[in-house]
Amino acid sequence: MQDFGQKYDVIVAGAGVAGCTVARELARWNISVLVIEKGDDLACGATRANSAIVHAGFDPEPGTRKAFFNVEGSRLYPQWTADLGFPYVQNGSLVLAFAEEEVAVLEALQSRALQNGVEGVRLIGVSEVRHMEPEVSPEVRAALWAPTGGICDPYQVALRALEQAVWHGSRVHFREEVLDIQKGYRGYLVRTSRGELYRASVVVNAAGVFSDELNNMVSARKIRIVPRRGDYLLLDTDYGKKFTRTVFQVPTKRGKGVLVTPTVHGNLLLGPTSVEQASKVDVSTTVEDLSCVRELASKTWPGLDLKGLIANFAGIRASNADGDDFVLGQPGDAPGFFNIACFDSPGLTSAPAVAAWTAREVSAYLGATLRCDFDPVSPHRRPFAELDFGERAKAVAESAARGHVVCRCCQVTEAEIVDALHGAVPVLSLDALKWRTRAMMGRCHGGFCTPEIAKIVARETGASPDELDKRGSRSQLVAEAPDGYVNLVRGVEGQPLVAEEGGDAAPRLVGEACGAETGLSYDVAVVGGGAAGLAAAHAATAAGARVVLVDRESALGGILKQCVHNGFGLQRFREELTGPEYAMREIELLERAPLGKDALSSGWWPTLRPRTLRRLPMARW
Ligand SMILES: Cc1cc2nc3c(=O)[nH]c(=O)nc-3n(C[C@H](O)[C@H](O)[C@H](O)COP(=O)(O)OP(=O)(O)OC[C@H]3O[C@@H](n4cnc5c(N)ncnc54)[C@H](O)[C@@H]3O)c2cc1C
Structure with missing residues (x-):
C-alpha cells in the first residue's frame, strides 16, 4: 500500500x-x-x-x-x-x-x-x-x-x-x-x-x-x-x-x-x-x-x-x-x-x-474511546526446549516438524522457526530469526544449524541465502547461492527436503538404497558422520561388517568440527583433543580398518530416497 x-x-x-x-x-x-x-x-x-x-x-x-x-x-x-x-x-x-x-x-x-x-x-x-x-x-x-x-x-x-x-x-x-x-x-x-x-x-x-x-x-x-x-x-x-x-x-x-x-x-x-x-x-x-x-x-x-x-x-x-x-x-x-x-x-x-x-x-x-474487542491475552506455545519428555512426545505426535530439532545448542525445532517466519511481525534477517527463536544463539553460534535454517527460510519464504541478511543491509549470509537453490530445497520433484510429516521410513529406505539402486552391497549403513556415526561405523567395521557411512556435508565430523575447545578423547584416546582432532582420529582409525577404507564416504545426500543415494569420494578437511 x-x-x-x-x-x-x-x-x-x-x-x-x-x-x-x-x-x-x-x-x-x-x-x-x-x-x-x-x-x-x-x-x-x-x-x-x-x-x-x-x-x-x-x-x-x-x-x-x-x-x-x-x-x-x-x-x-x-x-x-x-x-x-x-x-x-x-x-x-x-x-x-x-x-x-x-x-x-x-x-x-x-x-x-x-x-x-x-x-x-x-x-x-x-x-x-x-x-x-x-x-x-x-x-x-x-x-x-x-x-x-x-x-x-x-x-x-x-x-x-x-x-x-x-x-x-x-x-x-x-x-x-x-x-x-x-x-x-x-x-x-x-x-x-x-x-x-x-x-x-x-x-x-x-x-x-x-x-x-x-x-x-x-x-x-x-x-x-x-x-x-x-x-x-x-x-x-x-x-x-x-x-x-x-x-x-x-x-x-x-x-x-x-x-x-x-x-x-x-x-x-x-x-x-x-x-x-x-x-x-x-x-x-x-x-x-x-x-x-x-x-x-x-x-x-x-x-x-x-x-x-x-x-x-x-x-x-x-x-x-x-x-x-x-x-x-x-x-x-x-x-x-x-x-x-x-x-x-x-x-x-x-x-x-x-x-x-x-x-x-x-x-x-x-479524545479516543476504548475498544470493546481488545484481547490482552495472546496465544503462545511454550518453547520445545522447556517441555518435559511427555510434552515433547505430544508435540511430535502433532507434527514431525515439532520434534525436528534444528538448533541443538538451544533445542529449537523446525516448527518454531516456521512459526516465527510466518508470525505477525515480519522477519527480515537471520538475526531476527535468531532472537525470535534462539536458534543459532548457543555455544556453536549457529556454525552447525545455520545451513539447515537457511534451507527452511528458502523453502518457506523463497529467499535464497544470498538474499538473506545476517543483520542490517549488505550482511548477506553467502555471496552467491547455487542456481535454483530455492527450487532444490523446495524439493526434488516436489518432495520436501526437511522433516516430512510422519517421515519414519528412512532406515528402511537406506537399506533398499544400498542394495537395489547402486549395486553396492553393505552390511551396515550409518547415516550421519558426527561423533556418534563415526563411533558406530568404527564398531561395526571392527566387528567385521562392511560399512557405508554417509553424511550430507562435504567433510565428516558433524558438530565436532565446530568444537574448537579441548576436552575430547580422554577416555577413547587417553589424550585431551579438540573436536576436529578427535574427529580426525576416528577417521584415521576407519581408514586403517581392513574393510573400512572402501566403505567410508562422505558428501551431500539430498533426500532419503533410494534413487538418490550416490557413492561419493571420501572428503577430509
Ligand atoms: C548496559 C545496560 C544495562 C541495562 N540493564 C537494565 C536492567 O537490567 N533493567 C532495566 O530495567 N533496564 C536496564 N537497562 C535499560 C533498558 O535497557 C532501557 O531502558 C530500554 O531498553 C530502553 O528501551 P527504548 O525502547 O527506549 O530504547 P531502545 O531499545 O534503544 O530502542 C530504540 C529504538 O528506536 C530506533 N530508532 C532510533 N532512532 C530512530 C529513528 N530516527 N527512526 C526510527 N527508529 C529509530 C532504534 O533503532 C531502536 O530500535 C539497561 C540498559 C543498558 C544499556
Missing part, C-alpha cells in the same frame, strides 16, 4: 521496549497506529543488550519518575507475562556489602525501598546469604534481600507486545528512519528515509539513545543524552545454575555496579561496565572493560570460571545529561508530542507502566 501522505492518529518512532509496549497499550483504544523502526527488526538498541533485570525498585531516588515507574512496572510484570507469555522469573535480588561502610549503604537502600513502596526488602547476615547463594564470596559481611526482583527476556517482552499491537491493527515499518518531524496543522508531519511524509495527530518519541534528537526537532526544551556503554560476559547454560538470584554489589555514582545473574534461558551473565562515549552506535567491547567485568564479578564469585564463556557484548544507555531521570510526556511547547526519552535503567522494568501511562495520556489528548 502507498503510504505517501498517509494519516495516522499516532506514529511511534522506535520499536524498542518503549515503542513496542506503548503500541500494545495504544491498541486498547480506537486509534490508528504506525510504528516506524530504522533497524531491520524490533529492539535494535538498548533493549537488545542489557542486564534483563526487572528491578525491585530500591535503587532510584524517591520522588523521581524512575522510582515511581520502576515499582509500578515491577508490579505489572507478573500480569504482563501471564497475558503475553514472555519468559520472566521472580528470582529475587541481593546486594552484597563487603565492608562496614557498605553495610551503611545497604541500610540507606533499605530506607529508599520503604519510601518507594518496595515490599519485603530486608537486611540479611552472612550465613543466610551463603545459604541462598553458596558460590558467593566468604568475604561478604551482609546483604540486602529484595524478593520482588526478577529476570526476563527483554527482546521477547518487546516482541510479544508488538505482536499484540499488530493483531489489533497497528502497522509496523522496519528499515525506515524518521528523519524529520515538523509541527503541522493539527498535528505533525513526519518525513522518513523511505521518502514518505506521514501526517499524525500524535508522535510518540521512543527512539532510545536518539530520543534527544527527535525531541529537539519540535521543542525548544532541549534534551541532551550522554551515551554510556556497558560491556558484558555471557557464560553457557552449564553455568546458569551457579546462582539462583541476581547478585549486585553496592551501587556507585556510575550505576548499579557489576552483577552476576542467571538469565531466563539458563546462562550466567556478568556485567555491565559504565563508560561514557561519544558514539551512540558503537557497541564494540574492549579488552579493558571485559577484564574489569571479570575482576569485579570475581569479587562476588571467587570461583569465576571463564571456560564457559560463549559471548561478550555491549549495550548503550541513553543517560540524561541534565539530571538522572526519565523525560516523559509532552514537552509543554509541543502538544501532541509525547516523549519516552532518556529512558535508561530501569527503563526495561518501567516499560509496562510507562506505556500504560503514555497510552492513557495520548488517548485523553485525542
Whole structure:
C-alpha cells in the first residue's frame, strides 16, 4: 500500500521496549497506529543488550519518575507475562556489602525501598546469604534481600507486545528512519528515509539513545543524552545454575555496579561496565572493560570460571545529561508530542507502566474511546526446549516438524522457526530469526544449524541465502547461492527436503538404497558422520561388517568440527583433543580398518530416497 501522505492518529518512532509496549497499550483504544523502526527488526538498541533485570525498585531516588515507574512496572510484570507469555522469573535480588561502610549503604537502600513502596526488602547476615547463594564470596559481611526482583527476556517482552499491537491493527515499518518531524496543522508531519511524509495527530518519541534528537526537532526544551556503554560476559547454560538470584554489589555514582545473574534461558551473565562515549552506535567491547567485568564479578564469585564463556557484548544507555531521570510526556511547547526519552535503567522494568501511562495520556489528548474487542491475552506455545519428555512426545505426535530439532545448542525445532517466519511481525534477517527463536544463539553460534535454517527460510519464504541478511543491509549470509537453490530445497520433484510429516521410513529406505539402486552391497549403513556415526561405523567395521557411512556435508565430523575447545578423547584416546582432532582420529582409525577404507564416504545426500543415494569420494578437511 502507498503510504505517501498517509494519516495516522499516532506514529511511534522506535520499536524498542518503549515503542513496542506503548503500541500494545495504544491498541486498547480506537486509534490508528504506525510504528516506524530504522533497524531491520524490533529492539535494535538498548533493549537488545542489557542486564534483563526487572528491578525491585530500591535503587532510584524517591520522588523521581524512575522510582515511581520502576515499582509500578515491577508490579505489572507478573500480569504482563501471564497475558503475553514472555519468559520472566521472580528470582529475587541481593546486594552484597563487603565492608562496614557498605553495610551503611545497604541500610540507606533499605530506607529508599520503604519510601518507594518496595515490599519485603530486608537486611540479611552472612550465613543466610551463603545459604541462598553458596558460590558467593566468604568475604561478604551482609546483604540486602529484595524478593520482588526478577529476570526476563527483554527482546521477547518487546516482541510479544508488538505482536499484540499488530493483531489489533497497528502497522509496523522496519528499515525506515524518521528523519524529520515538523509541527503541522493539527498535528505533525513526519518525513522518513523511505521518502514518505506521514501526517499524525500524535508522535510518540521512543527512539532510545536518539530520543534527544527527535525531541529537539519540535521543542525548544532541549534534551541532551550522554551515551554510556556497558560491556558484558555471557557464560553457557552449564553455568546458569551457579546462582539462583541476581547478585549486585553496592551501587556507585556510575550505576548499579557489576552483577552476576542467571538469565531466563539458563546462562550466567556478568556485567555491565559504565563508560561514557561519544558514539551512540558503537557497541564494540574492549579488552579493558571485559577484564574489569571479570575482576569485579570475581569479587562476588571467587570461583569465576571463564571456560564457559560463549559471548561478550555491549549495550548503550541513553543517560540524561541534565539530571538522572526519565523525560516523559509532552514537552509543554509541543502538544501532541509525547516523549519516552532518556529512558535508561530501569527503563526495561518501567516499560509496562510507562506505556500504560503514555497510552492513557495520548488517548485523553485525542479524545479516543476504548475498544470493546481488545484481547490482552495472546496465544503462545511454550518453547520445545522447556517441555518435559511427555510434552515433547505430544508435540511430535502433532507434527514431525515439532520434534525436528534444528538448533541443538538451544533445542529449537523446525516448527518454531516456521512459526516465527510466518508470525505477525515480519522477519527480515537471520538475526531476527535468531532472537525470535534462539536458534543459532548457543555455544556453536549457529556454525552447525545455520545451513539447515537457511534451507527452511528458502523453502518457506523463497529467499535464497544470498538474499538473506545476517543483520542490517549488505550482511548477506553467502555471496552467491547455487542456481535454483530455492527450487532444490523446495524439493526434488516436489518432495520436501526437511522433516516430512510422519517421515519414519528412512532406515528402511537406506537399506533398499544400498542394495537395489547402486549395486553396492553393505552390511551396515550409518547415516550421519558426527561423533556418534563415526563411533558406530568404527564398531561395526571392527566387528567385521562392511560399512557405508554417509553424511550430507562435504567433510565428516558433524558438530565436532565446530568444537574448537579441548576436552575430547580422554577416555577413547587417553589424550585431551579438540573436536576436529578427535574427529580426525576416528577417521584415521576407519581408514586403517581392513574393510573400512572402501566403505567410508562422505558428501551431500539430498533426500532419503533410494534413487538418490550416490557413492561419493571420501572428503577430509
Ligand atoms: C548496559 C545496560 C544495562 C541495562 N540493564 C537494565 C536492567 O537490567 N533493567 C532495566 O530495567 N533496564 C536496564 N537497562 C535499560 C533498558 O535497557 C532501557 O531502558 C530500554 O531498553 C530502553 O528501551 P527504548 O525502547 O527506549 O530504547 P531502545 O531499545 O534503544 O530502542 C530504540 C529504538 O528506536 C530506533 N530508532 C532510533 N532512532 C530512530 C529513528 N530516527 N527512526 C526510527 N527508529 C529509530 C532504534 O533503532 C531502536 O530500535 C539497561 C540498559 C543498558 C544499556
